[in-house]
Amino acid sequence: MLARMNSRIQRWLESKPQRYALALAVTAFFLVLRGVLDPVIGSYVPYLAVLPAIVFSAWFCGLGPSILSMLLAFLGEQYWFIPPFHTLRISGTPDRAGAIVYFLVSLTIIIFAETTRRITAKLATTTDKLRETGEELGRSHAELEQRVSERTSQLQQTNVELRTQTDVVRQLSSRLLQMQDEERRRIARELHDSVGQIVAALGMNLSAVQRESDHLSPDAAADVAESANLVSELSRQIRTISHLLHPPLLDEVGLVSALQHYVEGFAERSKIQVSLDLPTDLGRLPPEMETAIFRIVQECLTNVHRHSGSTSAAVRIAKTANQLRLEVQDAGKGIPSEKQSEIACHGKTGVGMSGMRERLRQFGGQLEVTSVPGQTVVAATLPVRQAQGKSAISA
Numbered sequence: 550m551l552a553r554m555n556s557r558i559q560r561w562l563e564s565k566p567q568r569y570a571l572a573l574a575v576t577a578f579f580l581v582l583r584g585v586l587d588p589v590i591g592s593y594v595p596y597l598a599v600l601p602a603i604v605f606s607a608w609f610c611g612l613g614p615s616i617l618s619m620l621l622a623f624l625g626e627q628y629w630f631i632p633p634f635h636t637l638r639i640s641g642t643p644d645r646a647g648a649i650v651y652f653l654v655s656l657t658i659i660i661f662a663e664t665t666r667r668i669t670a671k672l673a674t675t676t677d678k679l680r681e682t683g684e685e686l687g688r689s690h691a692e693l694e695q696r697v698s699e700r701t702s703q704l705q706q707t708n709v710e711l712r713t714q715t716d717v718v719r720q721l722s723s724r725l726l727q728m729q730d731e732e733r734r735r736i737a738r739e740l741h742d743s744v745g746q747i748v749a750a751l752g753m754n755l756s757a758v759q760r761e762s763d764h765l766s767p768d769a770a771a772d773v774a775e776s777a778n779l780v781s782e783l784s785r786q787i788r789t790i791s792h793l794l795h796p797p798l799l800d801e802v803g804l805v806s807a808l809q810h811y812v813e814g815f816a817e818r819s820k821i822q823v824s825l826d827l828p829t830d831l832g833r834l835p836p837e838m839e840t841a842i843f844r845i846v847q848e849c850l851t852n853v854h855r856h857s858g859s860t861s862a863a864v865r866i867a868k869t870a871n872q873l874r875l876e877v878q879d880a881g882k883g884i885p886s887e888k889q890s891e892i893a894c895h896g897k898t899g900v901g902m903s904g905m906r907e908r909l910r911q912f913g914g915q916l917e918v919t920s921v922p923g924q925t926v927v928a929a930t931l932p933v934r935q936a937q938g939k940s941a942i943s944a
């Protein structure tokens with residue numbers, strides 16, 4: 550309440566003339582009051598009655614007005630109420646001492662009030678600044694929070710988009726692999742059934758001509774014999790290419806036979822000695838899984854031939870109730886370490902490694918590559934359901 554009144558007065562006293570006017574009015578009021586009370590107090594306690602005017606002026610009106618008030622109060626007191634009256638002359642030591650005490654007390658009050666006012670003003674400024682800083686901090690904090698939440702939602706959105714795109718890419722690459730397998734199967738069949746049949750017919754015709762070679766000149770007979778050899782070589786090559794593109798045994802008899810046949814052919818062509826260790830009870834697996842395992846073995850052995858420099862390799866398949874593990878090991882020079890780190894962090898390795906990984910991913914499997922100079926092991930593990938019987942062949 551007092552503080553509110555005080556602040557209202559302070560606001561009113563913001564202009565200088567108003568402060569001087571008020572100091573004058575208050576001093577005049579207390580001088581008049583002093584006059585009214587004069588019969589009671591006389592000059593017993595000089596200046597005491599006008600001190601409230603000094604206190605008021607010092608507190609509310611500031612330095613200049615309060616000094617003016619002090620001087621006017623002194624003059625008024627001296628002129629009207631301290632003998633000899635109606636003169637400003639100070640007579641005698643007690644009066645002089647009284648005047649000195651009056652000035653000392655007044656100045657103390659004025660200095661105290663002024664100091665208090667300055668400290669209060671400084672405090673108010675500091676408080677204002679602090680409040681402003683606090684408000685600014687609050688605003689910055691809110692702004693930051695807003696930005697963080699915006700960024701978070703943007704990131705979430707990007708994440709969702711990325712995940713969707715990754716899914717699309719994965720679906721696409723798995724579809725591509727599937728289409729590649731289908732295409733290879735189709736070309737293999739075409740080669741075998743169409744080109745292969747024509748070449749076989751050509752071979753038969755050449756054999757017929759060879760049987761009649763007595764009627765030919767020696768040169769023509771030699772040409773026919775050479776052509777018959779070329780045709781049988783061509784037929785063999787078409788068969789090999791067709792089998793490499795898609796081993797017919799894989800669909801018909803299953804992974805075990807297809808692998809045995811492929812490994813034999815690979816060893817013969819590459820002159821790399823390959824051991825094959827397969828479980829006796831492997832049975833039939835889902836067709837896509839058999840194709841995937843066959844293609845992985847094919848890629849691994851091609852890598853051994855192309856990159857390792859090894860003269861031997863081992864292919865092992867082990868199967869537990871719910872997992873199948875395939876290992877292809879060689880005794881070659883090993884994968885260079887920079888290629889290994891690229892392979893480990895799924896970087897831009899060759900198509901072979903990422904293709905194998907992609908094939909395995911479709912079945913929830915994974916690829917592990919460990920390589921040191923002298924040995925490289927590529928291991929694929931994939932979950933399998935209970936072994937399926939031979940009845941699954943026709944499925």
Ligand SMILES: Nc1ncnc2c1ncn2[C@@H]1O[C@H](COP(=O)(O)OP(=O)(O)O)[C@@H](O)[C@H]1O
Nearest residue numbers: 852853856857883884888898899900901902925
């Ligand atoms: N058995 C291996 N021995 C040595 N290096 C290998 C072997 N297998 C793979 N690599 C290295 O890893 C790289 C990636 O293999 P891959 O993804 O199959 O690509 P590509 O065979 O097309 O080069 C190869 O380029 C080769 O340097």
Ligand SMILES: [Mg+2]
Nearest residue numbers: 852899901902
């Ligand atoms: Mg390769």
